[in-house]
Amino acid sequence: MSDDPLAAIVPKKEGEEAIAALREEGVYDDSRSVREAGSDALALPVIRPPKGTEVHEVIRQPDPEPRAPGLADLLAERGWDDAEIERAPKSWAVIGSVILADFGGCPREREIGEALLELHGGADTVLAREGISGEHREPSVRAVAGAGDTETVHTEHGTEYALDLSKVMFSPGNKAERARMGEVVEQGERVLDMFAGIGYFTLPMARAGAGVTAVERNPVAFRYLLENAVLNGVEERIDAYRADCRDVEVQGIDRVVMGYYEAHDYLPAALEALGDGSVLHMHEATPEAELWERPVSRLREAGKTAGRDVEVLDERRVKSHSAGVAHVVVDARIGRSR
Template sequence: MRSWCVLVPTAEGELVRRFLRDRGLLQKHLAIQREADRLVIPTVSRVEIGLPAEEREFDEAFAPIRSYRDVIRIPDRVRPLLPTSFDVIGDIAVLKIPDELAEWRDEIGRAILAWNTKLRVVAQDHGVAGEHRIRRIEVIAGEDRTTTVHVEFGLRYQVDVARAYFSPRLGTERMRVAERVRPGETVADPFAGVGPYAILIGRRRRPRRVIASDANPVAVEFLRANVAANRADLVDPREGDAREVLGEIRPVDRVILDLPHSAMDFLPEAVAALAPEGFVHVYGILEAADRTATTVEIQRIVEGEGRRLRHLLVRNVRSYSPTQHHVAFDLRVGRA
């Protein structure tokens, strides 16, 4: 491609390149040439900066695509509204799209598929709703499906992102909890979903058994399939209400309450299900100012069940919104 350029001594090349770039004068998609002791830097037009300028033929430069933003074609005025992150579950990208970008959502979907050729589906997340807190999903690009296989720590999970909730962002937290399970423990996971906590514990630790249950029959269908596919023989999959299941299986050594928007509602039953000494992992979506009040409430609930809170560890799992965090509370509960 023919373009204007400036001929720059090699020692001054980077300084001049930055000068041109910062003023929008650098022809970024063309490759800089090197000859003898100078560089030939392509420019968008003839520039007068005290250096020789002429027209030459240039090769296209290779520009690595670091984000779908590099390939998308939308007006500059709405570009700042583009999502900066999204979930990748198997070969499906799931993202929230602001209302202001609604008319460009097809272009967003196509750009994501062009950016990452391993992805086959792009789906818009319209928020979590319903009794089982399932994402409202709409496919906007790629294959018309919502099922996939997600791999986490070498384990494979069949998932339907439109019918059973799954978050790939919690893999590190799942491993953190799994590593705390001691040999011979009986673990209850009453909000098991498709099984990422339960199967990880069953395969990577040495529990006596893991009772994994969920009230969503579709999630349990996938849970059973994933238990079989991963040969997680120590996992006992069940369908049922969390309170009822906890009442049936007591006593247990550890309970995982991974339902952050309402897990505290189930803490009394979790504490009541524990052996004389046991652990509970309970989660919440909280403002920073709410952590102290939640800690006080946990103490009250434990004592209300006639038990003693021997230790409490509080940690942020991840940022949930500009003012909220997904917070983990690790309880060690003993006799009163």
Template structure:
């Protein structure tokens, strides 16, 4: 949300809730929140728990959200959310960003507004007609911009059956059925080899395990966008050092083109993406 709007909303929220909460808790109300479509995600301090439903109701009314979730952890193989519904009930929404429509279930499917710059960047790096293979497509976070704005052809692979439903819907919502194809499989079962001009590896924590598969999909001279989480003490040599080592073990040479720190993942740990050109 825009800064002016946020600054305007906070006093109104405090004003309404000052009639419902003890005075000492008013200053502990969330000053920041995440809005995805018309669903709000609120972080709440433990002291506010007894009043969480009333707080959520007021935030929804003032901000204009249909549903409010309590922020929780994102975990598991499919990076699923674990958010409690505090107000409303419908957690499926359509979030519009950079001219792209993302339909998702905010209570169950991860979408990070903090990654917006990377989604915008992918729209710029894609070239018309090139073939992109997105190994961890999700709802199309990174590859939809490439198909919509970059006019690239995309093979989008998503293992989670639930998330895959939204990926298919988003391809239709954005009218890119003619150049974007989705597969509901484990990317390690994808049969294409030596086909991609560009490979997306938008995963974290265990991404290095999939480097050999990415190399087999990529053409000679293609670019791989390799995401991973990196402890700060290992930066800046990581994550490129691991990618280079694995690539050489499989007979490839690599060239580092670019590296971007996307956001803090955890205390002392950063989400980083490195663009690598690979040579057979």
């Protein structure tokens, strides 16, 4: 029926990550349960088609089932009253075997952690996020329940990311963009990833057949970058440098990825590396009131200074960065000024 509710189809192995991304996008329907869609896929309930989360397809779902018990139900079973439940986390991320949540001073953290582990049977640790600090934007986390492990291996679209959540960042909300970068590259392309981290974009691109020059100055993230190249069997396609990306000289590059919120400061180096007719992907944290004028004008101004033509190909919102600020990406083709 045309008024049947919607469901997004995703591979089973990506179910937890997809649910987290759909929740962050604000389209996940907590009133219905997840159902199987064949032997290898899940039908995730959504209130409207997602725009920022990659799914196989969106279908109508006749005879929907009420959702299975959620966190609030489990806490109520443990004797929590409505006021206490209201203070419990409303969202969390499952990264590999670790659940990462913002507790924000809510009561009885351990009971919440144990309930979350009950909800996500594949996880063995719950960590509280307590902020980010330092030159390398290092996360601060605290073990709340379970084994207390901070190291894990997270899988997305077949790419494996080994990481330590107490030392490096991982954003579930960037999942669709990570997957997209593995789709836009072509076999044999030369790519420069200026802020490679643990391989967020480098690994999908290398797995797709690109040769990637990956630059990362954080020594811990760089160690995981090397480990993940081997883990995914793409070490022969990645040239990794622990350095400031402005100090790595490469030219004639087909594609540059600038996956950092302040990437505009590094545009001269990116434009210098790019060949004629190549593509640039510039990330930025932009106030909503300045979309899309600010990132595009910054890119055009840098192109003018460098004597390069800039053709904007796409403008995409990745996710919310903070109140009133969006994480966006501008794709552009870069040419030589005639």
